[in-house]
Amino acid sequence: MWESGRDGAFRTACPVCGDKLIGDAEKGENVCPNCGYTTSAPADSGPEWKAMDLEEKNRRVRVGSPTTLALHDFGLSTEISRSMRDSHGKFLDPAMRVSVEKMRKWQSRTRTINSEERGLSNVLSKISELCDALNLPDNVAETAAQIYRTSAKMKVAKSKSILGMTAATVYLACRKCGVSRTLKEVARAAGMEKGSVARYFRLVLKEVEKEYVPPPSVEKYISKLINMAKIDPKIERLALQISRKTTDSKISSGKAPVGLAAAYVYIASVMAGERFPQREVAEYAEVTEVTVRNRCREILDNFVLRQEFAPIK
DNA sequence: ATGGTTTTTACTGCGTC
DNA sequence: GACGCGGTAAAAACCAT
Numbered sequence: 049m050w051e052s053g054r055d056g057a058f059r060t061a062c063p064v065c066g067d068k069l070i071g072d073a074e075k076g077e078n079v080c081p082n083c084g085y086t087t088s089a090p091a092d093s094g095p096e097w098k099a100m101d102l103e104e105k106n107r108r109v110r111v112g113s114p115t116t117l118a119l120h121d122f123g124l125s126t127e128i129s130r131s132m133r134d135s136h137g138k139f140l141d142p143a144m145r146v147s148v149e150k151m152r153k154w155q156s157r158t159r160t161i162n163s164e165e166r167g168l169s170n171v172l173s174k175i176s177e178l179c180d181a182l183n184l185p186d187n188v189a190e191t192a193a194q195i196y197r198t199s200a201k202m203k204v205a206k207s208k209s210i211l212g213m214t215a216a217t218v219y220l221a222c223r224k225c226g227v228s229r230t231l232k233e234v235a236r237a238a239g240m241e242k243g244s245v246a247r248y249f250r251l252v253l254k255e256v257e258k259e260y261v262p263p264p265s266v267e268k269y270i271s272k273l274i275n276m277a278k279i280d281p282k283i284e285r286l287a288l289q290i291s292r293k294t295t296d297s298k299i300s301s302g303k304a305p306v307g308l309a310a311a312y313v314y315i316a317s318v319m320a321g322e323r324f325p326q327r328e329v330a331e332y333a334e335v336t337e338v339t340v341r342n343r344c345r346e347i348l349d350n351f352v353l354r355q356e357f358a359p360i361k
Numbered sequence: 362a363t364g365g366t367t368t369t370t371a372c373t374g375c376g377t378c
Numbered sequence: 379g380a381c382g383c384g385g386t387a388a389a390a391a392c393c394a395t
Binding site: 362363364366367369370371372374375 | 385388391
Binding site for chain 3: 323325327338
């Protein structure tokens with residue numbers, strides 16, 4: 049939790065990047081609009097606080113699990129138990145027993161016993177694990193699951209590393225959902241080399257997604273950095289302002305958005321008279337100071353940042 | 362594989378506190 | 379002296395071809 053600069057009101061903040069969480073009443077969770085972090089905590093935002101406490105939430109239990117793409121059979125499978133009793137707990141007569149036995153056999157044949165399906169459910173659980181580790185919202189996990197499903201269908205996932213496919217689909221899902229997670233971050237959470245995640249990612253992008261999915265915008269990263277570093281939101285506004293006025297240019301082509309964002313944050317901080325060290329922005333952005341400096345130089349070489357951007361105090 | 366581009370590594374000099 | 383900053387050369391990583 050931090051105190052907002054202007055009105056001094058307390059808000060529930062994202063523990064990952066510090067941005068204000070938005071309550072999703074339907075799911076009873078909070079989601080960070082910036083980095084995509086989710087909690088199962090009750091929603092915040094003012095007056096409705098009490099209505100969303102645990103008790104209230106528990107009263108709204110649903111019947112059966114929600115159908116979800118993250119379960120290999122959409123959570124709709126039926127189990128036929130071995131107990132040989134009917135629904136009232138009575139034992140079945142012998143004739144019934146053999147037919148139930150047949151049903152069970154056939155069902156298991158047509159369901160997860162199928163190696164394809166078993167592999168699928170395996171990967172899907174890995175996907176949700178990774179998403180959990182990265183605190184990603186459900187929609188990203190679902191998107192990742194969807195991507196993996198189609199890639200399995202297209203045989204792209206055939207004889208590929210499960211971990212690699214998992215990381216790749218999760219990263220692609222982040223990009224599709226506009227959630228600002230770095231390849232580096234995903235790779236770290238998956239315990240993989242950045243390079244090999246990138247290889248799987250390119251594969252999936254090319255074979256499954258067909259069209260290019262752009263990385264998160266500079267602005268997304270600016271917000272992320274500001275919030276991670278707990279910098280005053282007024283500097284965020286300034287940084288975004290400068291960034292917008294200087295986007296349409298060659299200075300951003302081919303450059304990593306995070307590095308640019310770091311530069312904007314740094315520039316904004318000095319313009320606001322609250323200098324935030326390069327070293328630290330660079331650290332949060334997981335780039336080098338040199339990169340921050342280079343981006344700064346390019347911005348300042350190509351634009352005259354006038355005093356109108358300066359703080360109004 | 363290759364070549365062009367970007368990022369990192371490593372190091373140096375300068376001013377300030 | 380430590381720190382923040384700016385710069386550079388060369389190595390490494392990246393990307394399209």
